[in-house]
Each structure stands twice: as structure tokens, then as C-alpha cells.
Amino acid sequence: MKVSKAGAAAAVVIALALSATACGSDDKDSGSGGKKIVVGIKFDQPGVGLKTPDGKFTGFDVDVAKYVAGKLGYAEKDIEFKQAPSAQRETLLQNGDVKFIVASYSINDKRKAKVDFAGPYFLAHQDLLVRADDNTITKAADLNNKKLCSVTGSTSAQNVKEKLAPKADLQQVGGYSECITGLENKAVDALTTDNSILAGYAAQPQFKGKFKLVGLNLSNENYGIGLKKGDKDLQTKINAALKDMVKDGSWDKFVKANFGPANYKNEPAPQITEGS
Structure with a gap:
């Protein structure tokens, strides 16, 4: 009887070990099981990616990041947001400091030489933000001999x-x-910068009536989710999550919640091209 009990106990231990091993394998693929995931976002872009004084994170990119992480199997409490300034995004991905980046990250060939993208998930256009009483800048050429500000990278x-x-x-x-x-x-x-970012700033209560968008479409900016170069498995999974986000109405909901207050006229959700 004692031998039987020992055998049964051993069997339970073996079964638990096998179960843990199986779960570990699934965790690696899907991110389930309570593991943490680090996602890069902007901390200073109202309406897009913002860290508020009370430590919360808001914005369209934040909503997209949470949705995608959820589809990968991560609970919201298991997401760690890391600041991803424009000039540091490629380095963060290459060093493995973040799993992916959702940070108004325009897809272009120069960046694709260093990292991969999923998406795009949003189409913005470059525009200009000026003071509300400034009528001297109505087109890009008016910027000659004017002081223009933008972000490094x-x-x-x-x-x-x-x-x-x-x-x-x-x-x-x-x-x-x-x-x-x-x-x-x-x-x-x-x-x-992109009109989505500019609209987010202009819509903030403290800036009400101070600034205006000139209303130019100076470029097409297809926002993609940045990934480490060669991670095709993650690229495929994120593309699938982005398609679901549009299909189930979440994309429209996120756009209205974050850009609606500024009366921002968004483009329809773009077709996914990366990885196809």
C-alpha cells in the first residue's frame, strides 16, 4: 500500500512537471501564464501616447498596444510600458529592451533596414501647427527663414x-x-509632425484656442508596430490582431475616443501590407 501511494505521488509529480513544461512552451509562443511584456510607446503625445501625472497611460497607440498584447495572451496588468523616443526606437528593438513598439512609428525603407513592422494600423499626414493668430504660414514654403521645431529622428x-x-x-x-x-x-x-499628434495637442484644455492646424497633407505616414528584425512569428500574430481590431469595431472606437474631441478627420483603417 505504501509503495502504491509513493507510486501515485510520483505520478502526480511527473504529471505536474509535464503540465508545467507544456505551459512554459505555450507561454513562449502566446505570452500567456502571467508573464510580463514590455511595450514601447510615446509618453508625451496627447491623444496618441501619453503618461499622465498620476502614472496612467492614455491615447490611441496605448489602446492599440493593449489590444494587441491581449490578443498575444497578456493581461493588461502584465504590460509594462516603456518610453520610446523617436531617435531611440530602433535601438530599443535591436537590444531587446521592448517586445514591440506602438509609437506613431511611420514605416519607411530606412527603418525597415534595421527593424521589421506589422501593419500599418493607421494613416496620418504630416501637417503644421502654428499659433492661432498666425496667418503668415499657410503652405510649406512659408517656413523658409522661419523657426521650425520638430523631434530628433x-x-x-x-x-x-x-x-x-x-x-x-x-x-x-x-x-x-x-x-x-x-x-x-x-x-x-x-x-x-503628423496631424494626429498635432490634433492631440491642440485639443488639450490648457491649449484651447492657442494653436491651429494649417491643414496640409505634406506626406503619408503609415503607422506600423515595430518589431525586432526577423521576428516573423510575432509579425504574423500582430497582423492577425490588427485585422481583428478593425473587424470587431475596436479600431473605430479607439479613434473616436482619442481624436474625436479635436474634430480630427481620420482616414479609414489602412490595408495591412507588412509581412505579406
Whole structure:
């Protein structure tokens, strides 16, 4: 009888061990089982990706990141958001500091040489933000000999300097909040980036009536989710999650919740092209 009990106990231990091994294998693939996942977002883009003074995270990209992580098997409490400034996004992915990045991350060939993307999941256009009483800037060429602010590593800054207004006095800083302060204090004449980001700032209560979008479509910015180069398995899973997000209505809900207050006219959800 004692031998039988010991045998039964051993069998239970073996069964538990096998079960744990199986779960571990599933965790690796799906992210289930309470493991943490680190996701890169912007911390200073109202309406897109913002860390509030009380430590919460809000914005369209944050909602997308939570949705995708959920489809990968992670509970919201298991998501750790890490700041991903424009100039550091590729490095964060290459070093494995984040699993993926959802941070108004425009897909282009230069970036695709270093990282992979899933998506796109959103189409924005480059525009200009100026002071509400400024009628001197109505087109890109008006930026020549004006002080223009953007963020280091931004494709918008390069686009203006190289193609649209080569004589613009371009000032590149670490975050858009610095540009907004400069615009408010008249240290700069305009801020350029995607219209979604600009609309998010203009809609903030403290800036009500102070700024306006010029209303230009200076470029097409297809936002993608950045991944470590060569991670085709994760790319496939995230693309599937993005398709579900559009199909079940979550995408529309996220757009209205984050951009609706600024009367932002969004483009329809774009077709997924990366990885196909």
C-alpha cells in the first residue's frame, strides 16, 4: 500500500512537471501564464501616447498596444510600458529592451533596414501647427527663414528640410512638449509632425484656442508596430490582431475616443501590407 501511494505521488509529480513544461512552451509562443511584456510607446503625445501625472497611460497607440498584447495572451496588468523616443526606437528593438513598439512609428525603407513592422494600423499626414493668430504660414514654403521645431529622428523634420523648405531654421529637440512650449512662447514659429499628434495637442484644455492646424497633407505616414528584425512569428500574430481590431469595431472606437474631441478627420483603417 505504501509503495502504491509513493507510486501515485510520483505520478502526480511527473504529471505536474509535464503540465508545467507544456505551459512554459505555450507561454513562449502566446505570452500567456502571467508573464510580463514590455511595450514601447510615446509618453508625451496627447491623444496618441501619453503618461499622465498620476502614472496612467492614455491615447490611441496605448489602446492599440493593449489590444494587441491581449490578443498575444497578456493581461493588461502584465504590460509594462516603456518610453520610446523617436531617435531611440530602433535601438530599443535591436537590444531587446521592448517586445514591440506602438509609437506613431511611420514605416519607411530606412527603418525597415534595421527593424521589421506589422501593419500599418493607421494613416496620418504630416501637417503644421502654428499659433492661432498666425496667418503668415499657410503652405510649406512659408517656413523658409522661419523657426521650425520638430523631434530628433522624426521623418517630418527631414521631409521639410530636404524637400519642402530647405531654408527653414530647423530646431530638433527631444520631445514634442518642448516644441509646444517654444511655440507658445514664440521661440519657434511652427511645429511639424503628423496631424494626429498635432490634433492631440491642440485639443488639450490648457491649449484651447492657442494653436491651429494649417491643414496640409505634406506626406503619408503609415503607422506600423515595430518589431525586432526577423521576428516573423510575432509579425504574423500582430497582423492577425490588427485585422481583428478593425473587424470587431475596436479600431473605430479607439479613434473616436482619442481624436474625436479635436474634430480630427481620420482616414479609414489602412490595408495591412507588412509581412505579406
